[in-house]
Amino acid sequence: MYTRTIDYPCAIADHTEEGVKAALRWALQHVGAGQVLTLWVMQKGILNKNKFLPDLLKDADVDLAIAVGKDVYRVNGPVLAMYPLADELAYPAGAEGVMALAVVRWSDPLDTWAAEVKAEVIHSIDSSGSDTFELSGITPEPALVPEVIAGLKQITILINHNNTIAAGYERDQVVKVLRQLKMDGYDLPAKRMAEWAVANGWRHGNPKELIKLVRKANDGVRLRYRSY
Secondary structure: OOOOOOOOOOEEOOOHHHHHHHHHHHHHHHHOOOOOEEEEEEOOHHHHHHHHHHHHHHHOOOEEEEEEEOOOOEEEEEEEEEOOOOOOOHHHOOOEEEEEEEEOOOOOOOOOHHOOOEEEEEOOOOOOOOOHHHHOOHHHHHOHHHHHHHHHHHHHHOOOOOOOOOOOOHHHHHHHHHHHHHOOOOOOOOHHHHHHHHHHOOOOOOHHHHHHHHHHHHHOOOOOOOOO
């Protein structure tokens, strides 16, 4: 209930300076009359470490707003989201008033989200993210299988997306589906599931809570229902 489908254009780029410039150009092309370009970062320190970002915008004939972390509820125009992780992308993607979203990826390849929203790949040294995984030694998550997607669709219909899935009725609906999927022997790729959730209207901190619950299930923790 109360999902907001991503019906605006999306684009994704790698974290190279060329990728950032490409994402910025794309975002600027989507600024309409009376609109403002919003630059989103999860932490203010990202702005300090990337001083070229304000420099790139100095000559742009457009108003600029800065949004940080969870505190982005309403914007007016396109958003340039810098380096979101899978559990952070819901904050800029779910804000009211987003007309277009350009994402500069970091360690999470976000390919599941990009495929789900049909994002335009505007610059990529390796859109699969295998370069990152090879350097870090992390094993890539398996792809989502239809049965897991069906479970996510079921949860999406059942829960009220204005509420947290960390407690109450919403948590119970998530737990029921995750327990059944684990009993049926399916792999649960936590970050890919969160990416799918963001693409399909999950808001605020719920994709992050989904990752927590999935990881508990994968670790063998018996998730219990809570009264509501």
